[in-house]
Amino acid sequence: MATATHLEKLNERQRCAVEYGIGAEEGAQAGPLLIIAGAGSGKTNTLAHRVAHLIVNGADPRRILLMTFSRRAAAEMSRRVERICAQVLGRSSGMMTDALSWAGTFHGIGARLLRIYAEQIGLNAEFTIHDREDSADLINLIRHELGFSKTESRFPTKGTCLAIYSRTVNAEMRLNEVLRSWYPWVAGWEQQLQELFAGYVEAKQAQNVLDYDDLLLYWAQMVSDASLADDIGNRFDYVLVDEYQDTNKLQSSVLLALKPDGRGLTVVGDDAQSIYSFRAATVRNILDFPKQFAPAAEIVTLDRNYRSTQPILAAANGVIDLARERFTKNLWTDRESAERPKLLTVKDEADQANCIVEQVLANRESGMLLKQQAVLFRTSSHSGPLEVELTRRNIPFVKFGGLKFLDSAHVKDMLAVLRFAQNPRDRVAGFRLLQMLPGVGPQTAGKILDTIAADPEPLMALGEVPAPPRSGTDWMSLVELLQALRKPGSAWPTEIEMARMWYEPHLERIHEDAETRRADLVQLEQIAAGYPSRERFLTELTLDPPDATSDQAGVPLLDEDYLILSTIHSAKGQEWRSVFMLNVVDGCIPSDLATGTSHELEEERRLLYVGMTRAKDQLALMVPQRFFTGGQHAQGDRHVYASRTRFIPATLLQFFESANWPVASPNVSERSAKQIRIDVAARMRTMWR
Numbered sequence: 261m262a263t264a265t266h267l268e269k270l271n272e273r274q275r276c277a278v279e280y281g282i283g284a285e286e287g288a289q290a291g292p293l294l295i296i297a298g299a300g301s302g303k304t305n306t307l308a309h310r311v312a313h314l315i316v317n318g319a320d321p322r323r324i325l326l327m328t329f330s331r332r333a334a335a336e337m338s339r340r341v342e343r344i345c346a347q348v349l350g351r352s353s354g355m356m357t358d359a360l361s362w363a364g365t366f367h368g369i370g371a372r373l374l375r376i377y378a379e380q381i382g383l384n385a386e387f388t389i390h391d392r393e394d395s396a397d398l399i400n401l402i403r404h405e406l407g408f409s410k411t412e413s414r415f416p417t418k419g420t421c422l423a424i425y426s427r428t429v430n431a432e433m434r435l436n437e438v439l440r441s442w443y444p445w446v447a448g449w450e451q452q453l454q455e456l457f458a459g460y461v462e463a464k465q466a467q468n469v470l471d472y473d474d475l476l477l478y479w480a481q482m483v484s485d486a487s488l489a490d491d492i493g494n495r496f497d498y499v500l501v502d503e504y505q506d507t508n509k510l511q512s513s514v515l516l517a518l519k520p521d522g523r524g525l526t527v528v529g530d531d532a533q534s535i536y537s538f539r540a541a542t543v544r545n546i547l548d549f550p551k552q553f554a555p556a557a558e559i560v561t562l563d564r565n566y567r568s569t570q571p572i573l574a575a576a577n578g579v580i581d582l583a584r585e586r587f588t589k590n591l592w593t594d595r596e597s598a599e600r601p602k603l604l605t606v607k608d609e610a611d612q613a614n615c616i617v618e619q620v621l622a623n624r625e626s627g628m629l630l631k632q633q634a635v636l637f638r639t640s641s642h643s644g645p646l647e648v649e650l651t652r653r654n655i656p657f658v659k660f661g662g663l664k665f666l667d668s669a670h671v672k673d674m675l676a677v678l679r680f681a682q683n684p685r686d687r688v689a690g691f692r693l694l695q696m697l698p699g700v701g702p703q704t705a706g707k708i709l710d711t712i713a714a715d716p717e718p719l720m721a722l723g724e725v726p727a728p729p730r731s732g733t734d735w736m737s738l739v740e741l742l743q744a745l746r747k748p749g750s751a752w753p754t755e756i757e758m759a760r761m762w763y764e765p766h767l768e769r770i771h772e773d774a775e776t777r778r779a780d781l782v783q784l785e786q787i788a789a790g791y792p793s794r795e796r797f798l799t800e801l802t803l804d805p806p807d808a809t810s811d812q813a814g815v816p817l818l819d820e821d822y823l824i825l826s827t828i829h830s831a832k833g834q835e836w837r838s839v840f841m842l843n844v845v846d847g848c849i850p851s852d853l854a855t856g857t858s859h860e861l862e863e864e865r866r867l868l869y870v871g872m873t874r875a876k877d878q879l880a881l882m883v884p885q886r887f888f889t890g891g892q893h894a895q896g897d898r899h900v901y902a903s904r905t906r907f908i909p910a911t912l913l914q915f916f917e918s919a920n921w922p923v924a925s926p927n928v929s930e931r932s933a934k935q936i937r938i939d940v941a942a943r944m945r946t947m948w949r
């Protein structure tokens with residue numbers, strides 16, 4: 261049979277994966293399928309084709325569940341599916357792909373299902389969701405209540421407590437095992453931690469909030485009931501999961517419960533790109549997938565890389581070849597090039613920034629847009645000096661990863677208003693909101709929240725609370741705002757505008773640079789307009805906040821040209837013609853925080869690999885000889901001498917072109933300056949005599 265036009269561009273293996281089990285017999289569903297593939301081998305492309313092919317062959321798009329790692333990836337996948345479908349279905353394809361309504365992240369899909377099945381599992385469907393920071397704040401409140409913060413030897417911080425809790429539930433392990441393996445230095449606190457987590461769980465339930473982990477945990481609990489699992493599983497004919505290497509144990513349990521025999525199930529991943537073990541993701545999921553089923557899942561391997569040139573791929577293969585455990589084979593490509601990736605040694609971070617700016621501009625001169633170039637780094641703070649240099653030279657850039665738009669205090673303030681209106685039992689939101697009023701501190705806020713908590717309509721009860729002293733007219737306007745927001749049927753996104761009008765005078769009082777912050781709030785409103793309701797807005801935004809301010813809003817930027825700055829984690833799944841990588845030195849990659857266990861080290865190696873495989877035509881790894889250490893104020897001058905990352909030992913140097921920047925010239929003034937001798941001390945003394 262001739263190949264359908266929409267599959268023509270695929271190679272044979274890709275086509276095999278796309279067509280597997282589709283259209284075999286009327287009504288028969290494909291068995292489980294694992295697509296295991298290296299970087300740039302067209303995984304995402306293949307998955308999009310498979311979804312499109314299903315639709316073209318009559319599958320009901322409303323019954324396809326597609327889970328990706330981020331909302332951005334889900335949106336991109338839907339766009340691709342639409343483009344492919346359009347080739348076959350013509351104009352009606354838009355309608356079909358719009359119906360692909362179950363595309364999102366694991367957590368986002370979990371939240372939707374929990375609201376649908378809330379009644380069956382004894383959950384109040386109006387729950388709000390805590391992000392990591394809110395969760396840490398709530399843990400902190402309980403830590404205080406239990407008196408652990410006052411203990412003589414230091415109790416772990418709220419962040420550590422949350423990390424321990426999260427790892428325990430996501431890895432489906434016992435607390436003592438988690439402590440022994442990952443947090444041996446806090447093992448002595450096991451009993452208190454147990455008590456703390458019990459208190460934390462009870463508080464969340466009393467306040468009707470779920471944290472990120474709960475979305476998976478509740479989902480897993482829900483599908484542990486066979487008839488509920490059946491009911492949910494039967495909503496979907498096909499379940500497809502991208503980036504399967506970064507799922508955790510809990511996620512794989514959920515998946516298996518939905519599709520115990522694997523019919524209609526497709527997962528895609530690359531074990532060499534597994535970089536999220538700090539979220540308890542486990543590469544075992546992908547390795548053990550085939551054998552979970554009888555007969556075992558079909559495996560299709562993709563090893564042809566379409567992205568990078570041969571020399572770039574050779575260097576990346578070299579790096580990953582040294583990994584302890586490997587499952588996917590080395591990649592190959594037919595993209596010839598004479599240009600090897602560069603290993604550029606520079607004096608320090610300032611030179612590193614200068615060197616990159618010079619090359620980025622040279623690339624642009626030769627016709628490569630800024631957008632086709634990216635600078636990647638292990639940790640968000642590494643790009644500081646470069647950001648300064650880019651700003652100084654008026655080169656536009658957008659940064660992904662690191663501090664999120666939603667983490668800024670004023671955006672959090674605004675969201676607290678909306679969250680509290682949505683769920684007045686949410687204590688973390690209530691605390692934040694009430695303390696925005698003049699004269700209201702933690703104690704007063706706590707008392708008010710206690711008073712209203714018992715009432716079935718807490719916001720109504722708020723109207724009866726006497727105004728706190730010194731809050732003036734601000735108290736009444738808050739009460740009125742909340743009651744207006746609580747009214748059923750109030751219009752979205754007008755509600756967020758109401759909240760902003762209320763918040764603006766407080767913004768000016770609380771924050772110094774109110775003007776810039778106000779611009780963010782307007783942007784937030786624009787983002788909000790893209791959602792059908794307050795609840796959807798709050799849920800989606802909390803689960804997967806925009807990575808950069810321009811990610812969703814600020815659309816005009818999309819027409820302009822700008823350089824991409826990104827953490828390696830946020831660069832996942834993307835590609836650029838030219839890629840620069842900052843601080844490819846020991847202490848940065850591997851991060852000095854991650855050199856503890858061999859597991860951690862191996863993950864750092866994979867991170868370097870993920871970064872290198874983002875490059876299509878050019879790759880430059882930067883090796884500054886000294887760099888400033890973190891954890892000090894901006895003018896601090898603690899620095900360390902660095903050496904090239906251990907992941908590129910001498911044996912791999914053959915794959916690189918090593919060079920120094922700037923190229924040393926024989927008569928640089930620095931050298932002649934070295935020969936001058938003056939006696940400053942003597943001059944100082946003569947000033948006084």
Ligand SMILES: Nc1ncnc2c1ncn2[C@@H]1O[C@H](COP(=O)(O)OP(=O)(O)OP(=O)(O)O)[C@@H](O)[C@H]1O
Binds near residue numbers: 299306566835
């Ligand atoms: N059959 C093909 N012919 C030509 N180009 C292809 C083919 N398949 C994929 N590509 C191109 O290869 C590049 C990588 O594809 P894609 O992003 O789907 O890979 P991936 O495996 O998901 O990558 P990674 O895991 O590294 O993020 C894209 O530019 C894509 O257009």
